[in-house]
Amino acid sequence: MNRSLAVTMFLALLLALGLAPAARAANEADYKTAYSAAEAAAKEAASLRHQWTVTVSTLAAAKKAADGGDFDRAVAAAREAEALAKASIFQAISEKEAWKAMEIR
Amino acid sequence: MKAARTSILLGSLSAALVALALTSPRVVAADKVDPVADAKAFQNFFFQKFPTVKHEDFVNGPYSMNEDMKRQWQEKEEFPPYEFALDAGKEMFVTPFKNGKTYADCFPNGGIGIRQNYPYFDEKEGKVVTLELALNRCREANGEAPYSYVKDEMASLTAYMAFTSRGKPMDIKIPDDPRALAAFENGKRYFYTRRGQMNFSCASCHVQSPGERIRAEILAPALGILNAMPIYRSEWSGMGTTSRRFVTCNSQTRAVPLEPQADEYRDVEYFLSYVANGLPISGPGARP
Numbered sequence: 001m002n003r004s005l006a007v008t009m010f011l012a013l014l015l016a017l018g019l020a021p022a023a024r025a026a027n028e029a030d031y032k033t034a035y036s037a038a039e040a041a042a043k044e045a046a047s048l049r050h051q052w053t054v055t056v057s058t059l060a061a062a063k064k065a066a067d068g069g070d071f072d073r074a075v076a077a078a079r080e081a082e083a084l085a086k087a088s089i090f091q092a093i094s095e096k097e098a099w100k101a102m103e104i105r
Numbered sequence: 106m107k108a109a110r111t112s113i114l115l116g117s118l119s120a121a122l123v124a125l126a127l128t129s130p131r132v133v134a135a136d137k138v139d140p141v142a143d144a145k146a147f148q149n150f151f152f153q154k155f156p157t158v159k160h161e162d163f164v165n166g167p168y169s170m171n172e173d174m175k176r177q178w179q180e181k182e183e184f185p186p187y188e189f190a191l192d193a194g195k196e197m198f199v200t201p202f203k204n205g206k207t208y209a210d211c212f213p214n215g216g217i218g219i220r221q222n223y224p225y226f227d228e229k230e231g232k233v234v235t236l237e238l239a240l241n242r243c244r245e246a247n248g249e250a251p252y253s254y255v256k257d258e259m260a261s262l263t264a265y266m267a268f269t270s271r272g273k274p275m276d277i278k279i280p281d282d283p284r285a286l287a288a289f290e291n292g293k294r295y296f297y298t299r300r301g302q303m304n305f306s307c308a309s310c311h312v313q314s315p316g317e318r319i320r321a322e323i324l325a326p327a328l329g330i331l332n333a334m335p336i337y338r339s340e341w342s343g344m345g346t347t348s349r350r351f352v353t354c355n356s357q358t359r360a361v362p363l364e365p366q367a368d369e370y371r372d373v374e375y376f377l378s379y380v381a382n383g384l385p386i387s388g389p390g391a392r393p
Contacts, residue, residue: 051361
């Protein structure tokens with residue numbers, strides 16, 4: 001390997017490391033953002049009378065993790081709760097008409 | 106050539122118009138609330154799906170679907186697990202409130218042999234009134250605290266009242282009142298609506314799969330499912346009311362249950378009871 005190639009590879013490695021997104025730990029602000037989004041979706045699902053038990057328990061798990069200072073886990077749980085709540089909202093809206101497909105006529 | 110094409114076009118157009126004219130009234134009819142037609146279709150569905158099951162046997166739930174279970178249940182009926190609740194319910198029913206009155210003062214015919222008429226549509230209130238609700242209203246009207254809707258005392262009281270109606274055909278009325286028709290329709294919608302993370306409706310289990318196993322249990326048919334209420338369930342190690350049944354069904358599909366006696370529960374009870382008209386009261390029941 002000639003010297004210029006080795007220098008080029010070294011520089012490329014430095015560049016790659018420098019550009020790679022840093023995997024930083026979640027903080028309380030991240031958690032609060034994720035939790036409030038999840039909470040808003042869950043409230044909407046509840047107002048439609050279509051809340052899922054797993055949304056409630058996952059929201060509680062997010063809060064518990066945050067209370068224990070584990071914000072990585074808290075953010076992950078809050079995002080999962082938001083996804084569950086949004087799925088239940090979709091269910092509530094689609095079932096407004098879809099229930100008729102199952103009706104005995 | 107051109108004339109032929111025009112006549113084909115006109116012919117197709119008139120055929121389409123005739124087809125539209127023939128189908129339109131059906132679409133309108135299908136959207137109209139017609140409890141009599143719904144009940145007929147509902148019963149026929151089960152009678153045709155299970156042609157060997159005697160009609161009056163549907164009220165025995167899973168036992169109507171499985172001969173082995175039926176034999177075990179018939180033996181168990183000699184010393185039924187709801188017997189303690191039945192005795193307690195009778196005693197509670199005749200024991201006067203602090204003001205000296207009893208439950209008999211709140212109900213037609215002194216509360217005896219009337220289970221088949223509940224729930225009913227109260228035109229004054231504009232809502233469905235279930236037996237459980239009427240019992241708690243009776244208590245409150247007489248200065249007593251209401252009972253929990255899901256077990257213990259309420260189950261005992263309704264067990265006794267059901268027992269005095271055993272064999273009487275379910276006889277639910279829907280008055281000529283748009284609010285009553287709306288309540289029936291709302292109950293029907295609730296029954297068929299998928300909910301919870303499992304994406305199940307009541308009908309997923311009790312219309313599409315009666316007689317099938319869900320884990321270790323045999324699913325009961327929806328037809329006559331409330332005629333056996335309240336029930337002793339081995340799974341609960343105790344008695345449960347209709348309210349408890351709805352709440353646990355919701356939880357099992359991972360849906361957050363509504364509060365007992367929520368309008369939706371009252372309406373679905375109205376719907377399920379009405380479509381079981383003519384089938385005998387068999388409560389209190391016993392289930393695995």
